[in-house]
Amino acid sequence: MADEVVIHSDSEDRAAKGISASDPGSGETKELDKSEIKNQELKRENLELKERLERLTGEIQEMKGVEAEMNQRFEEMEKEIEEYEEEKKALESISTRAVELETEVSNLQDDLIASLNGVDKTAEEVAELKKALAEKVEKLEGCEKEAEGLRKDRAEVEKRVRDLERKIGVLEVREMEEKSKKVRLEEEMREKADEKEREIDELQKKVGVLNLELVKNGEELAKCKSEKKLTDVALSETQKREKEMELKKDELLKKVKEGNKTVFGLNERSMKPSNGVRDTNGGHQKGSMEAEFQWPVVAAGSVGAAGLVAAILFVCYSKLR
Structure with a gap:
């Protein structure tokens, strides 16, 4: 309807330009021009407000995408922390086994000392003791080798535990920072969303007012056109009578x-x-x-x-x- 009004108004403007300056309907033509200019300005403002609404809606969608990405990153970090905790439990069990082996080596050493204290016994006992001692020495050497390996494993485990603890500390710090960032980002997004919603409400109100003004101007324009038509008819009759x-x-x-x-x-x-x-x-x-x-x-x-x-x-x- 507004496009038809603009087309009719343009054609009538071109027709009105043929009338001389002494035409009594020139004032109404100027009023029609002003009304059409105001109508076009209102349409342009309406289009600008619609574009601004679309741009604000796109920004809100981008903020929601950023929030979803942050939530996904938090879930991945929590899974990684759980894996580190399981590995830490395994290293603690290895360390416990190393302590048990050290205790067994200490017991064997005590048995060896007790056997050496009975040297003054009989040769059979000495032979048996030597045999037992040899067995125990072999066993002790094996235990010492195993203990040495366990010590190395324990050192490596402790080193890995320290690395894991350090990584866990870093991850905890990062997690705290990310959580604080998330809270701050959520607050900012909430504030921005509220502000955008307020702006959208204001823009919608302005759009409503502009639509009302557009309808009112359209009615005034139609009224002016009807009056101009009546004036043109009266003018033509007057010119005809003047010629007569x-x-x-x-x-x-x-x-x-x-x-x-x-x-x-x-x-x-x-x-x-x-x-x-x-x-x-x-x-x-x-x-x-x-x-x-x-x-x-x-x-x-x-x-x-x-x-x-x-x-x-x-x-x-x-x-x-």
């Missing part, structure tokens, strides 16, 4: 000229002596009396005709106005 009055005026002027010619002829006749003979006494007096009588009549007739023409012209122009 011009024709009547020309006819009256012709009649006045003919009347003047007739009056002039009568004047010439009145100035001639009667019967073409000038008497010396009574005839001269009679001719002069007739001439004096005809001259006022002719003058009165010419003045009356001119007054009649002037009165008719005055009535015609007053009707046109």
Whole structure:
């Protein structure tokens, strides 16, 4: 509907440019131009507000995507921390086994010392003890080797435990930082979302007001167009009547000229002596009396005709106005 109003208004503007500056409808044409300019400005503001609404909606969607990505990163970090804790438990079990082996080695050493204290016993006992000692020495060497390996494993385990503890500490710090960032980001996003919603509400209100003004201006424009059409019709009728009055005026002027010619002829006749003979006494007096009588009549007739023409012209122009 607004596009049709703009198209009709453009065509009527082009038609209105053909009318002269003395046209009585030029003021209404200017009002139509102002209304159309205001209508176009309102449409442009309406489009700008719609584009701004779309841009704000896109920003909110981007913020929601960032929030989803942060939540995914937090879940991955929690899984990694759980894996580190399981590995730490395994290393603690290895360390416990190393302590048990060290205790067993200590017991074997105590047994060896006890066996050496019984050297003064019989040879059989010594042989048995040597045999047992050899077995225990072999076993002790094996245990020492195993203990040495366990010590190395324990050192490596402790080193890995320290590395894991350090990594866990770093991860905990990072987790705290990420959580604080997440809380801060959520607060900022909440504030921005509230602000965007307020802006959207204000923009929607402005759009409603602009739509009302647009409808009102459309009604005013339609009213002005109808008035302009009526004015154009009245103007055309006035111009037509003016042409008719011009024709009547020309006819009256012709009649006045003919009347003047007739009056002039009568004047010439009145100035001639009667019967073409000038008497010396009574005839001269009679001719002069007739001439004096005809001259006022002719003058009165010419003045009356001119007054009649002037009165008719005055009535015609007053009707046109």
